[in-house]
Amino acid sequence: MAAKASRGELASPLGELLSRLGTQAEVAELLGASVDTVSRWGRNRTRPDRANARRLLDAVRSKLAPTMTSQELDSIIAGQARFTTPDATSGSPIPGPADWPPSADVENAVSGAQELAELLGGRVVSDTTLDLCSRQLTRLSTEFVHRPPEVWLPPLLTLWKQLRKILLAGTHPRQTRPLYVLSGMTSVVLAHGCHVVGNSDEGLVLARTAEGLAEAIDHHELTAWALGTRALITDTLTKRSPVDDSPLDLIDRALALLGSSRSTGLVRLHLYRSRFAAKEGSHHVVMDAQRDALRARELVDEGTGDLDAVGGVLTFPRAKHMALSAGVSVMTSQFDEARRAADLAITAYEQGPETERSLGDLAIARLDKATAEAAKGQLDAAEAAARPVLDLRDADQIAPLMPALQRFARQLGAREIRGRTTRELREQIAGLGGSRGLPGGTIPA
Incomplete structure (x- = not known):
């Protein structure tokens, strides 16, 4: 049998807490970490990252202290406090016979406890149901990327209604966190779905819902993703309400x-951040944000986040990185860089797995490449780059394509490259989008 942590390892508050949970091998298995990693934590050589800290908090709540907060655990990890448990012998003295409550009060207390136990027991969702909902979210988040909305939107709505019904009925304390995480992720994916089909107001409501669920359980990663989605949708609004942050x-x-x-x-x-700054003309912010994105990309560990584990639309792969960079470069008139980034994105999507091939982002990258070619006067190359997008069926002409189409149309309208080809392309662009067509006046005359 593995031994408990040594006395030297108990010198740190975290080491003492880990020893309360079990042997190093037991703690490692509990948290999904290596024994060496747990040993280094206990000796204060390293600290758990955010994902491991969340798993540690769940373990402590399950085994030692159900009411421990993330702030209390952070203090222990930082060495600022030690874990303590209530002393069963401390507190008020045991009442003597004269202090005992009347028997009626005792009966009421027992009856109330029985009702509470029945209520809590009735609110437990089966593990099979949770597992099924989680698998559905993973599948739909992946289908979101490479299949049209008519495939994933109806079952995504059904999943959200099912989770909403569970939440409204009240959750068992043991299941609150996993249900809030699952519901928050589903809500934010549905917010992205509203963005794709052009329903901005509904998307903002769902993004705010995801944010509220995430904040209730102190899930910073999900909260940040929901805020990013709110920013993405807010950026598409023609008019903002007083409650909309920039x-x-x-x-x-x-x-x-x-x-x-x-x-x-x-x-x-x-x-x-670089994209929104480009729209505001803050070029120094654009460059700083682009550099920050590259540095963050170098440090990515895709297995550490709850959202990256789900994948699909809830992760941000390199191909999408390049596609978004191409759009920012077009907005800042860096057309050589835009063409380079768009080519990298197109190649990555075309050569990568089909399930990771974002149809929308691939189309946007092609349009931004077409815009860069048009800016260089290469009309044949511009038409060749844009042709796969211009020939899309109506159902695939999603709302996020519209800004890239506008950029392409404006570039085609530049006086120095006007001609028959550009007129024909502008006329074809003007007819795209169906009910999500470009607003009047956005195509140069």
């Missing part, structure tokens, strides 16, 4: 939450 303000709040996270969500936030 996209850049939302991104700054999200970045403050993630800190030095190794999830791809941090890369996403930096690139969103």
